[in-house]
Amino acid sequence: MIETLIQWVSIFPPELASAVLAALPVTELQAALPVALFVFKLPPLTAYLSTVLGNLVPLFFLYLFLPRFMNWTLTHAPKIKQRLDRWFNALGKKHEEAYSKWGAFFLFLAVVIPLPGTGVWTATVLAIFFQIKRELAIPCIIVGQFIAGLIVLAFAQGVFQGLKLL
Numbered sequence: 001m002i003e004t005l006i007q008w009v010s011i012f013p014p015e016l017a018s019a020v021l022a023a024l025p026v027t028e029l030q031a032a033l034p035v036a037l038f039v040f041k042l043p044p045l046t047a048y049l050s051t052v053l054g055n056l057v058p059l060f061f062l063y064l065f066l067p068r069f070m071n072w073t074l075t076h077a078p079k080i081k082q083r084l085d086r087w088f089n090a091l092g093k094k095h096e097e098a099y100s101k102w103g104a105f106f107l108f109l110a111v112v113i114p115l116p117g118t119g120v121w122t123a124t125v126l127a128i129f130f131q132i133k134r135e136l137a138i139p140c141i142i143v144g145q146f147i148a149g150l151i152v153l154a155f156a157q158g159v160f161q162g163l164k165l166l
Helices: 002-009 014-023 028-038 044-076 078-102 105-112 120-129 134-165
Strands: none
Touching (some): 002 014, 002 028, 014 028, 028 120, 044 078, 078 105, 105 134
């Protein structure tokens, strides 16, 4: 699947292709940054900036459109609303203890740990679900994203440099 996405975004300049990959929920920063480095052959700083900034785009779109979409589904698409409610409730139950313990800082943790299922998409949805004030949520997510980018960059550079030694 990632190969198909790479082919699809390859029509764009490498920096934009990296940003687009980073904005997608299936790849986000964790996959887009190594692709930018080793497939698109971008310099580390360019790869870092394009993927981190690209991964922040969904933050603003989710904040703008997800609450409106939820309200729209309430009246126009009750079956979609039921499915989204089940998903939100499952997500909420999964992260409720961490949120009650850490508060808005939990969003930082949800982004800074670069594992599958974590990242800007998840943290933004959780911020909306837990109704965390934007003034708290957005800075936590952005700072977490910049640090997560450094972690992924360091890991990618270290692992692939180590493989060259073999």
